[in-house]
Amino acid sequence: MRIAFGVTFLWAFLDKTFALGFHTGYDQAGNLDRFGPAAWINGGSPTEGFLSFAVPADNPFHGFFTSLAGHAWVDWLFMAGLLGIGLALLLGIGMRIGTAAGALMYAFMYAASLPLENNPIVDDHLIGVIVMVVLALGAAGMTWGLGRWWSNTALVRRFPILR
Numbered sequence: 001m002r003i004a005f006g007v008t009f010l011w012a013f014l015d016k017t018f019a020l021g022f023h024t025g026y027d028q029a030g031n032l033d034r035f036g037p038a039a040w041i042n043g044g045s046p047t048e049g050f051l052s053f054a055v056p057a058d059n060p061f062h063g064f065f066t067s068l069a070g071h072a073w074v075d076w077l078f079m080a081g082l083l084g085i086g087l088a089l090l091l092g093i094g095m096r097i098g099t100a101a102g103a104l105m106y107a108f109m110y111a112a113s114l115p116l117e118n119n120p121i122v123d124d125h126l127i128g129v130i131v132m133v134v135l136a137l138g139a140a141g142m143t144w145g146l147g148r149w150w151s152n153t154a155l156v157r158r159f160p161i162l163r
Contacts, residue, residue: 002140006089013082016046092145103132
């Protein structure tokens with residue numbers, strides 16, 4: 001589960017960075033333009049589309065989320081989060097910070113999705129929050145990852161939050 005979620009975060013980072021066409025890279029007419037203007041490396045905003053158009057108008061936080069859309073600092077924070085969370089989960093290192101950041105990102109996406117369409121309480125973002133908590137509490141980085149080695153480094157022994 002840890003590795004699958006890590007790949008999901010890393011893929012979102014790569015798709016938004018390069019507009020690979022799996023979510024990012026389509027123009028207004030629906031035509032795919034890989035590596036086109038929607039790519040973050042070409043000046044596209046990875047947050048503008050979702051925060052401007054996907055937050056429901058009756059969302060209690062609509063004004064807050066739409067006010068964040070397209071700001072460079074929000075784009076950088078979001079993309080750094082996708083990359084950092086993805087690498088932490090995939091490699092099994094920095095799991096405390098990675099899972100906490102992942103849970104926070106999922107919680108923000110959950111709040112941005114309100115009111116939910118298919119269920120009054122649960123959606124995939126809430127499941128993501130729960131998975132991040134389970135991964136953190138279960139020391140998931142120790143199995144099939146570099147977590148055991150990472151936790152024995154001098155840096156992590158000195159600063160256990162990096163575990």
